Amino acid sequence: xxxxxxxxxxxxxxxxxxxxxxxxxxxxxxxxxxxxxxxxxxxxxxxxxxxxxxxxxxxxxxxxxxxxxxxxxxxxxxxxxxxxxxxxxxxxxxxxxxxxxxxxxxxxxxxxxxxxxxxxxxxx
Numbered sequence: 001x002x003x004x005x006x007x008x009x010x011x012x013x014x015x016x017x018x019x020x021x022x023x024x025x026x027x028x029x030x031x032x033x034x035x036x037x038x039x040x041x042x043x044x045x046x047x048x049x050x051x052x053x054x055x056x057x058x059x060x061x062x063x064x065x066x067x068x069x070x071x072x073x074x075x076x077x078x079x080x081x082x083x084x085x086x087x088x089x090x091x092x093x094x095x096x097x098x099x100x101x102x103x104x105x106x107x108x109x110x111x112x113x114x115x116x117x118x119x120x121x122x123x124x
Contacts, residue, residue, distance in 0.1 A: 008107050009054065012047035012069070015100050019043030019076070022097065030088050039079040045072040046104060059119045066112050073105045 019040060026036035049069035056062035077098060084094035 008050050008104070008111060009047075011100070011104050011107065012050045015104055016044040016047040018097055018100065022093075026083070026088060032083075032088050035079055035083055035086075035088070039076060039083065042072045042075040042079060043101075045069070046076070046108070050108075059115055063112055063115050063119075066108050066115075070105060070108045070112070073101055073108065077101050077105075 022043075023036050023040040026032045026039075030036075046069040049065045049072065053062045053065035053069070056065055080089065080094060080098050080101065083089045084091070089097075
């Protein structure tokens with residue numbers, strides 16, 4: 001589990017950096033200010049929630065923090081889809097960053113399920 005959490009922390013940080021750089025590009029080059037701000041907020045939050053989950057006070061707190069990260073990743077994918085549909089992102093740009101978001105989402109979901117199983121098996 002520890003190895004997985006490290007991978008999740010690293011991937012979510014790298015994803016947040018990509019989101020910040022994409023935000024900077026959208027504002028500077030495309031002059032897009034509204035959707036990009038939403039993307040910045042939702043796309044950097046999962047990394048913060050993963051970090052908070054690492055310091056969770058309990059198993060249920062851990063699950064709650066990662067649940068927020070999962071919801072924010074879903075919102076981030078929405079903004080990326082909208083930016084692509086409105087031609088602010090090319091297909092290549094979109095597919096690359098959405099692939100990362102989907103991979104992190106899978107890791108988050110797996111971590112939540114593992115923690116739930118561990119809590120349930122420890123309570124029996």
